[in-house]
Amino acid sequence: MAASIEDVAKLAGVSIATVSRSLRGLPDVAATTRDKVLAAARELDYVASPFAARLASGRSSTVGIVVPFVHRWFFAEVLGAVEAVLSQAGYDLLLHNLGSSEGRERFFTVLPVRKRVDAVIIVSLALTEDEVEALNTLELPIGMLGAAHPGFFSVRIDDVTAAKQAVNHLLSLGHTRIALIGGDTDDPMRFTPPHHRLTGYEQALRAADLTVDHSLERLGYFTVEGGEAAMLELLGLPERPTAVFAESDEMAYGAMRAIRRAGLRVPEDIGVIGFDDHSTAALLDLTTIRQPVAEQGVRIAAALLASLHDPIEPTDLVLDTELVIRGSTVKAASVYAES
Amino acid sequence: MAASIEDVAKLAGVSIATVSRSLRGLPDVAATTRDKVLAAARELDYVASPFAARLASGRSSTVGIVVPFVHRWFFAEVLGAVEAVLSQAGYDLLLHNLGSSEGRERFFTVLPVRKRVDAVIIVSLALTEDEVEALNTLELPIGMLGAAHPGFFSVRIDDVTAAKQAVNHLLSLGHTRIALIGGDTDDPMRFTPPHHRLTGYEQALRAADLTVDHSLERLGYFTVEGGEAAMLELLGLPERPTAVFAESDEMAYGAMRAIRRAGLRVPEDIGVIGFDDHSTAALLDLTTIRQPVAEQGVRIAAALLASLHDPIEPTDLVLDTELVIRGSTVKAASVYAES
């Protein structure tokens, strides 16, 4: 049988209240007393039961994180970063993987985090009004990563500006017929990025006095296959684009494959730029927009922890993105350009 | 203020014991009574406090999962699968990301899962005797994924056989000078696969009456860069290999890059086979050994849940791997072979 606080109290010759205080490092405990307690606890190999502690204190020392998918690179990266911050601070991470729009609906109706977390992190979801309302009933600090909402903490990048960065790069290389492979802005999962990146794309073109040709905007559904299919459509156009901006690296990979399978070269015939700086982007020599993924996770977790410590007004942090130029837009000593 | 069980009892006109029983679907409750309680609970928007329930029942409804890294493809995939099974069963998932050997040591000395989970899943770690002992003090069902230990549940593949599959494929193509790019068998994180895959590699060679040339065995540390560096070494040998077996797809990617950068072709000059069937393996046209990643996660989670339901003897399940032939070993209509 595992030791209880009473055993420790007995062994240390103090009351359980003092044990509790000592073990949690609260003030108002004499140093000698604390040492006795710590010694006794070590001797008995005692750790407090978190459930009893949580029940009594009303604090759960747990943060819930809600992701659309765990297994995609971006979310896994975020998860790792958040976990590191939380565990360091003695918090547990309760993972909720939505997986599908049904999963999403279930989450927001059942709200399985009720009465069991101190804060919630929502990753990459554009929330509906109903969902916001549901979260508000929790009366907890809410953090959003990759999106923002008044009243919630948020850490994100400026997708509009980032998309402009990408398109401007292509423009600077002399491209004027630039296609877009993006996510579905009507997707039931309602990711935030597609809207903003589309906006940025169009704004950049307009700013360069180019007309926006909607036939150059295709859906790639954030997958390699989707990107490949979208590129095939683009290649079939009467006047094909000379460059493509894909809203994710995966879609860019697909696009590159389609281009090469069609017997064309990247970047000579068609330049390709992606988004994210996925871990394999360097490998595939893909020009892309790098966003600080882990850092966003660290920041949102830290912000929430701070707000739990002493309640503060929600903050909105926008981190910078960076253009990473590789061989898919600029001819260089690249692996595939060589071969 | 959130409703408590007492409020529900009052509204339904029953005792709290009956509320508890009704809400948990226990038998020995009259149907009409149960309906009254459910109605009252819905009306008050009541959910039981999990911490109170856990304290009272002694069950945590939580499973701990220990992974060396979250952000690597394999572990993210496992995590997603395990989460799906557990959440479906009403269990929480407590994630522990080791990150480094210090993190590992901390985990096994502190044992942060103590008193807070009903079972533990260990992913891809070869445990030391001390670690096994530490886990045993928990007196909980332990599940291992990617490794096995007497007394613990396990789900895994047969790495020896899988490695033989890989090498035999190369042998069948006529290769006789086959190199290995592997993980460090002395790695402080002590992953299981490197040992077994090395063994399989050597066994396959010996079975083909080839001598094992240790100068053909190089360390790639399971990263792209490591694989690239290892391949560079191999290319510098007086008599270079005609094929390479990399113990992971990432290392295979690095190897392919090194080969191409050296002006050689894959597979004509050097064939490459990887391991895992990473999500980008198809994209890079890499021949590889596919292992059922998500399924391993599902199986180990299910096994543990079953054992919590009624204690059973630990099981050891070995799943099949599959050779997936692509353009990196066999000349075909591949992207890069074309260009």
Next chain:
DNA sequence: CGCTTCGCTGAAAATCCTTACAGCACGGTA
């Protein structure tokens, strides 16, 4: 020297459930 303050400690209430056990009404059995 008497009174306040301070530092520390302990008793006990509070947290919100689960569950063993007792009990009650009712129908069936001998």
Next chain:
DNA sequence: TACCGTGCTGTAAGGATTTTCAGCGAAGCG
């Protein structure tokens, strides 16, 4: 009719902490 089992329900005892409040001795102050 007396008794017994059955099917439900309620009472109350935990479960293991945290936290409030009271209290005690010693030190500081005038």
